[in-house]
Amino acid sequence: MKKILTLLFLIGAIGSANAQKEFNRWSFEINGGFNKAMSPISPPFLTPTLNVGTLDIGSRYMINERFGLKGIIEGGNFSSLRKQTPSFQTNYLHFGAMGVANLGRIFKFESFTTRFGLLGTLGLGIIRLKYVTTPLPFTKPEYSQVIKSGISGIYKINRKLSLSGRVDLNFNGRQTYTFDGTRYNAPEPTFFPTPPYIHATGTWWTGTLGLNFYLGKHEQHADWYIAPDTYVTKDELESQIGEIKDMLKDSDGDGVPDYLDKEPNTPAGARVNAQGNTLDSDKDGTPDHLDKCPFIPGPSSTDGCPVEEVKNEIDYLKKAINDQYLNVYFSFDSSKPLAYSISSVQFISNFLKRNPELKVEIKGYADELGGENYNLELSEKRAVAVFELLRDSGIDETRLSYKGYGEDTSVDKSSENARQMARRVSFEAHQ
Numbered sequence: 001m002k003k004i005l006t007l008l009f010l011i012g013a014i015g016s017a018n019a020q021k022e023f024n025r026w027s028f029e030i031n032g033g034f035n036k037a038m039s040p041i042s043p044p045f046l047t048p049t050l051n052v053g054t055l056d057i058g059s060r061y062m063i064n065e066r067f068g069l070k071g072i073i074e075g076g077n078f079s080s081l082r083k084q085t086p087s088f089q090t091n092y093l094h095f096g097a098m099g100v101a102n103l104g105r106i107f108k109f110e111s112f113t114t115r116f117g118l119l120g121t122l123g124l125g126i127i128r129l130k131y132v133t134t135p136l137p138f139t140k141p142e143y144s145q146v147i148k149s150g151i152s153g154i155y156k157i158n159r160k161l162s163l164s165g166r167v168d169l170n171f172n173g174r175q176t177y178t179f180d181g182t183r184y185n186a187p188e189p190t191f192f193p194t195p196p197y198i199h200a201t202g203t204w205w206t207g208t209l210g211l212n213f214y215l216g217k218h219e220q221h222a223d224w225y226i227a228p229d230t231y232v233t234k235d236e237l238e239s240q241i242g243e244i245k246d247m248l249k250d251s252d253g254d255g256v257p258d259y260l261d262k263e264p265n266t267p268a269g270a271r272v273n274a275q276g277n278t279l280d281s282d283k284d285g286t287p288d289h290l291d292k293c294p295f296i297p298g299p300s301s302t303d304g305c306p307v308e309e310v311k312n313e314i315d316y317l318k319k320a321i322n323d324q325y326l327n328v329y330f331s332f333d334s335s336k337p338l339a340y341s342i343s344s345v346q347f348i349s350n351f352l353k354r355n356p357e358l359k360v361e362i363k364g365y366a367d368e369l370g371g372e373n374y375n376l377e378l379s380e381k382r383a384v385a386v387f388e389l390l391r392d393s394g395i396d397e398t399r400l401s402y403k404g405y406g407e408d409t410s411v412d413k414s415s416e417n418a419r420q421m422a423r424r425v426s427f428e429a430h431q
Contacts, residue, residue, distance in 0.1 A: 023225035024216025025062045031055070031166060031210025037078040037090075037179040038203040045088060045180040046081040053077045054206045060100060062222035068100040070121060078179050078204070088180040089132040094170075096148050098123020102223060104154075110226050114333070114370045117162075117223050119152040127172060131181025144202070145173035154212065156224055162212045172202035179204070255339025271343040281325060288347075295320040314355055318429045321348070321360075328386050328425040333370070335381035337389070337425075345386060348427055349393040361428045362386050362402040367419040372406060380404025386425045 034050040041047065054076035062068035074094040080087045104110075104117035125146040150168035157163060175185050185200040214221040249258045258264050261276030270289040271279040278287045284297035284304055291304030296316050298305040320326065326344040328337045337345070352358060364383030366375040383402035391397055408422035 022218065022227075023062075023065065024214055024218045024221040025068075026215040027060045027062075027212050027221060027223075028215065029058045029060065029164065029210055029212045031058075031164065031208035033206065033208035033210075035076055035078065035204060035206045038205065040175070040178040040183075040185050040200070040202060042178045042180050042183045044085055045178075045182070046085045047078060047179070048081045050207075051079060053079065054208065056094075056208065056210075060212075062100070062102070065105050065222045065225045065227055066102050068102070068222065070098050070100050070123070072096045072098070072125070074206075076206075080180070087133065088182070090179055090181055091130040091132060092127055094125050094127045094146060094148075096123055096125025096146060098125075098148060103151075104223070105226075112369070114224070115156045115374060117154040117156070119154060119223070121148070121150045121152070121168075123148055127170075129175070129177075131177060134177070134181030136177070136181065136183075142176055144175050147171045147173065154223060159219060159221070160214050162214070162223065164208075164210050164212050166206075166208050166210070168206045168208075170204050170206070172204075174199050175202035176200075255342065271347065272340055276340070281320065289343075294347075295325070314358075317351060318358070321351070321427050321429045324426045326427060328382075329420065330382055330423045330425075332367075332419075332423065333378070334423075335378065335385050337382075337385060342389070345389045345393070349390055349395055351429075352390075352395050352399060358429050358431055359399045359401070360390075361430070362390070362400065363426045363428060364402065364404040365408040365422055365424050365426070366404075366406060367411070367422040368407050368409070368413050369419070376404055376406040378404070379406050382423075382425050 032055045034052055035054040036049060036051060037047045054074065056072055056074035058070055058072040060068055060070040072094070074092075074096070076092060078088075078090045078092070080089075098121045101120040102117070103120050107118075109117060125148055127144050127146045128141050129144065130141045148168055148170050150166055152164050152166040154165075155163045177183065178185055179202065185202070212223075214223075250256065250261070256272060256276035263272070263276045263278060266272055266276065266278050267289070270287060273279060278289070280287050280291070281294050282291070282297045282304070284291070284299070286298070286300050286304035288294040291298075293303075293305035293316075296304075296306060326347055327341065328344050329341045330337060348360060352360060362383045364379035364381070364386075366379045366382070368375075370378070380403065383404050387400055387402040390400055408424075411418040411422045413419070
């Protein structure tokens, strides 16, 4: 048994020494369920539509995120339809190796789901058939070649585990006897009981449910890995590398790369938008980082505050926060805040330090892509990330709370820019 398992884990090792390591490649699976012997069956024998009688274990190695290799050991039995036909039992043990196609990546399932996937398999194997109840005068088990094809739907539970539902269609290439073991799979030979040398086929299918266990230290297995866009050739990549380095420079340190920055010389600490423009929330001509009253218009001579003292300044600031003028934004499927929006966290921190009687709820959101439960989990991770930034800035945890609200349904789902606005954390100030 140890030798068999070792063989399974070695399948697909060709080429792995030079393979990239962005994702985990190995998985182990166990499945159980139903089988159905279709033909040949001798009259008056019948088999049940769903015979509980198959179990398999397998090991899979993904060469890349689209294609891989798999080994399988499968065992079970075929039996008769109870109380309606004579009884028989035929046990089988199948060893197979096959190629795997990750149809979920090939057909870009990630455009509408990150939880469901689809795998296709095709391969060859050897099956050992033992006719337990046969009346024919032979005792040795029969061996036959098998062509096995199948399709598996998979559901991602977490980074280490997925649920699998699989249907396989099997063709035995040379089967001497019928599945019930009572007749030859051809006209009986002249010199009975010598079995004829024939090439007749046998057809059977299985339907199973099981679990895939992903092995490795990386965040994603190849089943779920989405490769970043790459250049077509190495020469093209090399010709562009210098330009890419220049594009990624952030000369003014505002978190927006120079090639996107419409204002590439903003001073340190300035609040900017996604295009790198300095923000002036109250439109009074004094930028927010210099404006002591950033949401109340006032002349620059009084640092952006009104000439007359505003008694209810705190109410204006609370309203600006609660009306979501201050947000922290995130990339697709990420809980790491985008650098250009970190200044909003700094503003909230300063506001809380100046007003120790106030508290803030941190509210996380996600776009509509992905499943409902996944989006709820992602939105809470985003809220936690901002909570930790505020806590680390010196705000007591008792003044902070956070919650993930899942998908933001208020944005235009047909607009990528609107989706970016939905990937955010907002704030609500209260006493």
